[in-house]
Amino acid sequence: MSAHPADQGDELYCATIVVMSAVNKLDALAIVALAVDSLVEQQLTQRPWIPLGDNAWVEIEIPKFGEPPPLAIDVYSTLSDEHAKLTALTLITSLEAHTPWAARPDFEI
Numbered sequence: 001m002s003a004h005p006a007d008q009g010d011e012l013y014c015a016t017i018v019v020m021s022a023v024n025k026l027d028a029l030a031i032v033a034l035a036v037d038s039l040v041e042q043q044l045t046q047r048p049w050i051p052l053g054d055n056a057w058v059e060i061e062i063p064k065f066g067e068p069p070p071l072a073i074d075v076y077s078t079l080s081d082e083h084a085k086l087t088a089l090t091l092i093t094s095l096e097a098h099t100p101w102a103a104r105p106d107f108e109i
Contacts, residue, residue: 002041004049005057010078015088016106018070019095025062028071032058035098036091055079056087072106085109 006012023031025048029040033050036058042048050058052075061072075091077084085107092103 002051004042004047005051005078006047006076008078013077013079013081013084015075015077015081015084017073017075017088017092017095017103018106019073019101019103020069021071021101022069023062023071025060028060028062028073031099031101032060032073032091032095035094052087052091056083058091073103 021028026043029043029048029050033040036050036052038050038052040048040050047059052058056075056077059074059076061074073091075084075088077087085105088105088107089109092105095101095103
């Protein structure tokens with residue numbers, strides 16, 4: 001099992017994308033992993049993540065029980081805010097090409 005990249009002590013940058021979908025966290029992780037041809041790391045822990053290359057990864061936040069969507073997909077980078085945002089935009093393209101989800105950035109472009 002790979003160590004969580006957030007535990008390495010590097011400065012973290014986050015860009016969030018939003019998907020209006022009612023899906024549980026495990027299913028959302030599986031869908032994203034398939035869309036980016038990656039694996040879910042530490043999937044049975046409280047902080048599962050999906051690697052998106054050497055310096056970026058995805059974590060997913062779902063609404064609490066009884067709250068409506070959206071699903072928040074956080075794209076983290078150890079390089080820069082711009083890298084996190086570019087990786088998030090690339091993820092939106094992959095999600096929209098491989099899933100029925102319509103995603104939008106929760107940051108200014």
